[in-house]
Amino acid sequence: MNRLRGALSALVISFVSIASAATAQEDAVTTFTLDNGMEVVVVEDNRAPVVQHMLWYRAGSADEPVGSSGVAHFLEHLLFKATDTLEDGEFSAIVAANGGRDNAFTSYDYTAYFQRVAADRLGLMMQMEADRMRNINFTDENVATERDVILEERNQRTDSNPRALFGEQMNAAQYLNHRYGVPIIGWRHEMETLDRDDALGFYDTYYYPNNAILVVSGDVDADEVRALAQKHYGVIPANPDLPERVRSAEPPQTAERRLIYRDARVAQEYVSRSYLAPERDPGDQRAAAALTLLAEVLGGGQTSYMTEKLQFESQKAVFSGAFYRGVSLDDTTFDVVIVPAPGVSLEEAETAMDETLAQFLVDGVDAEQLDRIKYQLRASQIYARDDVDRIARRYGAALSVGLTVEDVQSWPDILQSITPDDIMAAARDVLDRNASVTGWLTRPDTSEVTQ
Amino acid sequence: MTRLALALILSFFASLPARAEVEIQEVVSPGGITAWLVQEPSIPFVALELRFRGGASLDNPDKRGAINLMTGLLEEGAADLDARAFARTLEGLAASLDYDVGPDAVSVSARFLTENRDDAVALLRASLIEPRFDQDAIDRVREQVLTGLRSDAKDPDKIARAAFNAMAYGDHPYGSNYRGTLDSVSALTRDDIVAAHSAVLARDRLYVGAVGDITPEELGDLLDTLLGALPETGAPQPGPAEITIAGGYTVIDFDTPQSVAVFGQLGVEQDDPDFFAARVLNQILGAGGFESRLMTEVREKRGLTYGVYSFLVPRDHAATLQGQVASSNDRIAEATTVIREEWARAAAEGVTPEELDAAKTFVTGAYPLQFDGNGPIARIMVGMQMLGLPIDYIATRNDKVEAVTLEDVNRVAAELLTPDALHFVVVGKPEGIETSLPNEG
Numbered sequence: 001m002n003r004l005r006g007a008l009s010a011l012v013i014s015f016v017s018i019a020s021a022a023t024a025q026e027d028a029v030t031t032f033t034l035d036n037g038m039e040v041v042v043v044e045d046n047r048a049p050v051v052q053h054m055l056w057y058r059a060g061s062a063d064e065p066v067g068s069s070g071v072a073h074f075l076e077h078l079l080f081k082a083t084d085t086l087e088d089g090e091f092s093a094i095v096a097a098n099g100g101r102d103n104a105f106t107s108y109d110y111t112a113y114f115q116r117v118a119a120d121r122l123g124l125m126m127q128m129e130a131d132r133m134r135n136i137n138f139t140d141e142n143v144a145t146e147r148d149v150i151l152e153e154r155n156q157r158t159d160s161n162p163r164a165l166f167g168e169q170m171n172a173a174q175y176l177n178h179r180y181g182v183p184i185i186g187w188r189h190e191m192e193t194l195d196r197d198d199a200l201g202f203y204d205t206y207y208y209p210n211n212a213i214l215v216v217s218g219d220v221d222a223d224e225v226r227a228l229a230q231k232h233y234g235v236i237p238a239n240p241d242l243p244e245r246v247r248s249a250e251p252p253q254t255a256e257r258r259l260i261y262r263d264a265r266v267a268q269e270y271v272s273r274s275y276l277a278p279e280r281d282p283g284d285q286r287a288a289a290a291l292t293l294l295a296e297v298l299g300g301g302q303t304s305y306m307t308e309k310l311q312f313e314s315q316k317a318v319f320s321g322a323f324y325r326g327v328s329l330d331d332t333t334f335d336v337v338i339v340p341a342p343g344v345s346l347e348e349a350e351t352a353m354d355e356t357l358a359q360f361l362v363d364g365v366d367a368e369q370l371d372r373i374k375y376q377l378r379a380s381q382i383y384a385r386d387d388v389d390r391i392a393r394r395y396g397a398a399l400s401v402g403l404t405v406e407d408v409q410s411w412p413d414i415l416q417s418i419t420p421d422d423i424m425a426a427a428r429d430v431l432d433r434n435a436s437v438t439g440w441l442t443r444p445d446t447s448e449v450t451q
Numbered sequence: 452m453t454r455l456a457l458a459l460i461l462s463f464f465a466s467l468p469a470r471a472e473v474e475i476q477e478v479v480s481p482g483g484i485t486a487w488l489v490q491e492p493s494i495p496f497v498a499l500e501l502r503f504r505g506g507a508s509l510d511n512p513d514k515r516g517a518i519n520l521m522t523g524l525l526e527e528g529a530a531d532l533d534a535r536a537f538a539r540t541l542e543g544l545a546a547s548l549d550y551d552v553g554p555d556a557v558s559v560s561a562r563f564l565t566e567n568r569d570d571a572v573a574l575l576r577a578s579l580i581e582p583r584f585d586q587d588a589i590d591r592v593r594e595q596v597l598t599g600l601r602s603d604a605k606d607p608d609k610i611a612r613a614a615f616n617a618m619a620y621g622d623h624p625y626g627s628n629y630r631g632t633l634d635s636v637s638a639l640t641r642d643d644i645v646a647a648h649s650a651v652l653a654r655d656r657l658y659v660g661a662v663g664d665i666t667p668e669e670l671g672d673l674l675d676t677l678l679g680a681l682p683e684t685g686a687p688q689p690g691p692a693e694i695t696i697a698g699g700y701t702v703i704d705f706d707t708p709q710s711v712a713v714f715g716q717l718g719v720e721q722d723d724p725d726f727f728a729a730r731v732l733n734q735i736l737g738a739g740g741f742e743s744r745l746m747t748e749v750r751e752k753r754g755l756t757y758g759v760y761s762f763l764v765p766r767d768h769a770a771t772l773q774g775q776v777a778s779s780n781d782r783i784a785e786a787t788t789v790i791r792e793e794w795a796r797a798a799a800e801g802v803t804p805e806e807l808d809a810a811k812t813f814v815t816g817a818y819p820l821q822f823d824g825n826g827p828i829a830r831i832m833v834g835m836q837m838l839g840l841p842i843d844y845i846a847t848r849n850d851k852v853e854a855v856t857l858e859d860v861n862r863v864a865a866e867l868l869t870p871d872a873l874h875f876v877v878v879g880k881p882e883g884i885e886t887s888l889p890n891e892g
Contacts, residue, residue, distance in 0.1 A: 047493070048823050080741060089751060092741040097809045099816010101740060116820055148754030155709035156757050156777050160607060218823075264706065267602040302538035311591065312535060318594050341594065372542040379545030379564055385494045386824045 028388070029395070030222035031405045034229060036238040037210030041395045041405070042225045043217040045388040051218035052389045053125040054114040055133075056396040058213070059206035061186075062108040062179035062247055062329070068198045070150065070186020073106040075199045077146050079113065080104075081138040083131050088142065091128055098124065108180055109329045110400035116389070119219040126232035133207050134236060143196045151192070154185050162263035166272070166441045173257045173437045174274050177248045178330060208239035213399045217392035245402075250276065250331055253435035260440045269442045270339040271350045276435040279328040280411075282403055288326035289414045290426035291334055295324040296373045297365055297423060298357075299336060303372070305363075306336070309356045316344050316352040329401040334430045346440045357431055365420035377415055473822055475832060475842050478667045480674040486659035487832040487842065488670055491825060495565040497663035498825035500833045501678075504656040504767070506556040507629030509686040510647070516631020517639055517647035520589070520596055522552040524644060525559075527588035529577035534588050537578070546571040548578065554625055555767045556837070557651050560826060565664045568673075576677045579652060584644050596636055603628070607705055607878040608775075611713040614703060615773070615876045619715065623692035625769055653685035654678065660832035662825040692769035698872045699887045700787075710783040710879025714790065715773035716872050719863075721765040721838055727851050728859040729763060729772075729867060734810040735802050735860075736793065736868075737761030737774055742809070744797070748789050749776065755786040772867070784883035787875050798868035801861030815849040 030042040061072045082088050095102040100117030115125045138146075158164040168183050175181030185191070214233065216225050253276055280288040299306040299322025310317040319339040325332055336357070340349035384391055398408045478486045507518045526541075526548060527534040541548060546563035559579070563571030603609040613628055620626035630636070657678065661670055696716055719729040737745035737760050749759045761774035778786040802810075822828050822845075835844055877884055 047491070048819070050820050050823050089741055089747070093809070096740060096742050096813045099813055099818075099820065101817070101820075103740070118816060118819065145752070145754040149750055149757055152709070152755070152778060153757035155779060160707050160709050160711075160777075265605050267605040268598055301542070303535065303542055308535070315591075318591075318598050339598070369539075372539065376542060376545045382494060382496055382564065383562065386496075386498075386826070389823075 028385070029391070029405075029409075030225075032226060034209065034234045036234060036236060038229070038233050039213045039399060040225065040229050041213065041215045041392070041399070042220060042222045043215070043388045043391050043395070044220060044222065045217065045385070046219050049119045049219050050116065051119040051122050051125075051216060051220055052114060052116045052392060053122060053129065054112055054215040054217075054392060054396055055129050056110050056112040056213040056215065056400045057206055058109070058211050058245065058400050058402075059111055059202070060107050060109040060400075061182065061184040063206065063245065064179070064182075064202065065198075067190060068194060068202075069182045070184075070191040071194055071198045071202050072111055073185055074147070074150055074191070074194050075202050076104045076106045076111050076113075077150060078138050078142060078199055079132050079136060081136065081142045081146070083135040084137050085131060085135065086128070091132065094128065095125070100125075106184055107397075108184060110397065112396060112400075122216065122220060122225070123228050123232070126228050130232040130236060133209070133212070133233075136203065138196070138199075140196055143194075143199065147191070147194060150185070151188070154188060154191065158183070158185060159188075162261070162265050162441065165263065166261040166439060169259055169261055170272060170274055170437050170439045173259055173439075174276065174333060176250060176253065178250050179247055180330065180332075205243065208242060209233055209236045210238035211242055213396055215392045215396040217388040245329065247330055256433045257437045258439070259437065260442060262442055262444045264444055266441055266443050268339060269346055269440070270337060271346050271353065271438065271440055272335065272337045273353075273436055273438045274333040274335045275430050275432060277324065277332050277334040277430050279330065279332045279401075280326040280398075280403060280407070282407055285326075285407060285411060285414050286418070286422065287426060287429075289411070289418050290422040291324045291430060292326055292415065293370070293373065293418050294423050294426050294430070295322045295334065297369060298322040298360060298427070300373070303369060305360050305366075306338075306353075306356055309359070310338060310352060314352060315341055316349055317341055320353065327397050327401055327403070346442060350438065350440075361424070361427060361431070365423050367420065370420060370423075374416055377412065381412060473828060473845050475845070476667060477842055478661075478670050478674075480671040480679075482675040482679045484654065484657070484659065484674040484678055486661055486670060486674055487836060488660075488665070488667060489662040489825075489828055489832070490666065491662055492664045494825070495664050496825070497563060497565070497568065497661060497665045498829045499559075499561040499563075500660040500826070500829035501559040501561075502658045502833045502837060503557040503651050503653070504555065504658070504837060505651055505686065505688050506553050508554050508624035508689050508768070509650045510624060510629070511643075511650075512624075514635065514639060514643045514647070515627060516596065516629070516636040517643045518557065518651055519552050519630045520593060520636065520639055521584075521644045521647040521651075522550050522557055523592045523596065524584055524588055525550045525578045525582050527592060528583035528585050529574075530581045530583070532577070533583065533585060534591075537574070540574055544571050544574065546574070548575055550578075552629065554629055558833075560830070562826065568665075572673055572677050576680075579678070580680045582648065584641055584648075586641060589639075589641060589644060593636060593639065596630060597633060600628075600630060600633055600636065603630075607707055607709075607711040607777075608713075610703055610705065611711050611775075611876045611878040614701060614878075615713045615715060615874075618701065618874065618876070619694055619696050619771060620692045620769060621695055623768065624689055625692050625766065649682060650686035652681055653683060654681045655684045656688075657681070658833045658836045660829040660836070662829045662832075689768060692766075694769055694771065696771070696872060696874050698869075698874055700884050701874070701876045702881060702884055702886045703876065703878045704880065705878050707879050708780060709777050710780050710877050710881045711775070711777045712783060712787055712875045712877045713773065713775050714787070714873055714875040715764075715771050716869050716874070717867075718763050718765060718770035718772040719867065720770045723770075725859070725863050725867075726765070728855045728863040731807065731810045731814060731852065731855050732797070732802065732860050732864050732867070733761055733763055733772065734814055735806045736797055738763075744793050745774070745776075745790060748793055749786055753785070753789065755782050755789070759786070759790070780880045781882045783877060783879065783881045787877070787884065791870050791873055794868050794870040794873055797864050798870060799865075801864050802857070804857055807855075807857050807860055811852055811855065814852050818849055
């Protein structure tokens with residue numbers, strides 16, 4: 001009981017100190033835009049002599065031309081090849097020879113390149129990153145070899161992993177008309193045909209300063225970053241013909257979809273369901289905030305509703321959970337999953353999960369649980385100050401999908417303002433079976449095999 | 452022209468490596484518990500790292516997996532709180548308590564706010580000193596462990612690693628999965644869990660690092676409150692492992708389009724005078740990102756893989772040099788051939804002065820980048836203590852790397868790298884590879 005009282009008194013204190021924590025975090029962030037349209041975000045933390053330099057392009061797999069799935073990611077690989085002034089692999093070699101690490105990643109809505117290096121090397125990183133924004137110069141041999149590499153990457157990440165193959169089928173069924181239904185790494189048969197023109201076409205459409213966001217975090221000074229950014233990136237002309245990001249939208253989804261994926265390599269069977277869900281929109285983030293809290297309340301941890309009902313009470317599950325990712329340009333998904341306990345069939349597990357969801361709509365939100373979640377969210381702003389690279393990634397991803405700096409900075413307060421009624425309204429809206437896909441991941445049914 | 456300019460910048464900066472400014476002080480609590488502390492008051496929280504030497508290698512051989520299951524149960528109820536009450540209390544404090552186990556240590560990584568530090572420490576103390584080990588929690592977590600083991604049995608990476616460890620370390624605890632087997636875990640009783648707890652959580656094998664908003668006096672009191680009631684001693688540490696790696700291939704049939712290969716040979720102990728030369732050598736050979744020899748030859752030139760790496764594995768009781776690669780079933784044979792050729796080339800010809808300079812610049816330049824948060828610094832300090840390194844080691848470590856000469860690296864390459872004794876465990880349906888030992892023709 002002492003512990004509970006302690007926690008409650010801590011809650012009162014926390015309103016004061018955590019408010020100042022949020023201010024401190026915003027004080028550390030500076031944003032500005034170069035004349036050529038490139039947005040810049042600086043997150044300062046001067047405790048260690050380290051800097052992370054990230055360049056985000058508003059171009060991801062969902063921006064690819066039809067028939068060229070995987071080209072955004074393929075181009076990401078090719079950006080480590082030669083430029084007009086650097087040889088193959090020299091970019092990474094220079095970063096390494098300066099004690100740094102570099103890499104890149106591609107998602108549906110963005111492609112990002114980054115280096116972590118000693119703070120006094122920032123100018124060199126910008127010089128090289130600005131160089132490959134417009135000056136890549138790869139050969140047909142590069143294209144052939146690197147295509148083998150991405151096919152091996154697909155082998156490793158997807159084709160060797162039944163859960164990944166299952167997820168790919170789930171996504172394809174979820175999106176009837178939108179490119180989010182196509183995997184980021186690409187469909188194999190289209191990856192096999194990617195060539196130099198595909199990669200250069202994507203590059204020459206999207207790799208310009210007015211389609212990029214520079215995010216620098218660590219031991220830097222905002223004025224110094226501004227001067228360096230102006231010197232290295234500011235001189236690159238904008239692309240006046242940058243296409244608008246228009247994707248084919250989803251029609252109304254009016255039919256529940258179901259699928260069974262069978263694979264002999266499946267060790268643990270489970271049931272997964274995704275529901276089409278709204279994303280965070282500029283100036284309009286309340287629905288997404290309610291869904292973020294819904295995922296926590298319903299299936300976010302050891303004290304969540306699904307865990308209580310399915311793992312502790314009925315013991316139908318060894319694991320259950322709910323997931324939502326609101327940072328997305330277009331409609332995203334809200335997902336629930338149940339991994340059945342031994343002796344529980346997938347059918348029983350799915351029924352138990354559906355009964356739990358239905359009961360949640362009756363029971364509503366536990367106010368104490370919501371208070372704990374909101375307290376954790378406030379505390380996470382204190383912990384975040386120990387990891388400015390993470391703050392930097394948050395800005396990069398958000399700005400890449402069209403959110404603004406104000407949207408990022410108001411998000412914590414919006415989360416705090418969400419009421420139990422908001423969460424229940426979001427739950428009733430999103431848990432619509434007509435806009436859902438239910439999938440079973442299972443082993444081949446050997447009982448029906450005839451010789 | 453620009454390439455030349457870059458080279459000039461490079462050599463200018465290379466002479467000025469960044470330094471990590473980490474001021475460590477040793478704190479001894481009134482009750483005699485030692486910790487290393489970095490005071491960092493600018494953010495109101497503390498990261499605390501505890502490590503108990505021995506970890507899962509202290510398992511009773513007949514009860515394999517007991518220490519792993521015990522560690523998983525520390526957060527499943529303590530003192531008067533059952534599992535659910537424990538979880539609610541922890542969430543209400545916005546603290547995080549992560550319990551982990553490995554072949555050499557059980558570790559606890561804690562993070563708590565200044566404003567409710569006493570409550571968080573009380574909860575952590577309860578989990579370490581007064582875990583409940585309720586039967587329903589044992590059964591529930593046991594099922595999670597069994598689920599993981601069943602997944603491992605169908606995961607090519609895990610299958611390959613398990614087979615390699617069994618071959619390399621034999622009967623030593625390193626040779627078997629510390630999470631146990633389906634049979635051993637299924638048979639564990641509550642008494643076994645209690646015995647595992649007293650085997651590993653003892654003061655004579657405890658190492659502590661703390662970073663954050665706390666004074667030495669406050670930390671001293673915290674240590675006594677948190678850990679003073681631990682027993683003085685636990686189970687004896689295991690002896691050295693006898694490493695038995697012969698060259699050749701082990702093929703394990705598994706129906707998947709891409710084969711995974713885990714490979715390795717004898718390595719170098721961390722207290723060996725040649726350790727830094729070996730560290731630099733491995734940087735050139737396969738530890739690097741895109742610029743290592745293995746990545747260059749296997750991925751960049753031939754497109755045989757998405758990734759290939761080698762790494763030193765200096766454990767408390769055995770040192771190996773290992774690596775991993777994955778390639779399509781029809782290309783894995785070529786990948787392993789290229790790797791063995793690179794092994795032989797490095798052993799015979801050594802490395803170039805340019806490679807050595809680049810590797811040393813990377814290894815020294817990357818070092819300060821690791822000290823980038825309270826939690827990482829706490830973990831590094833505990834690692835230093837477990838290796839018996841002096842408290843001023845951070846300031847001198849890069850000098851040891853700088854002192855490595857081309858002669859050192861090439862001598863170590865010739866002595867250490869044994870291409871004929873490099874063994875590959877391949878899981879998949881590899882074409883052109885069969886299980887073989889070197890003397891079987």
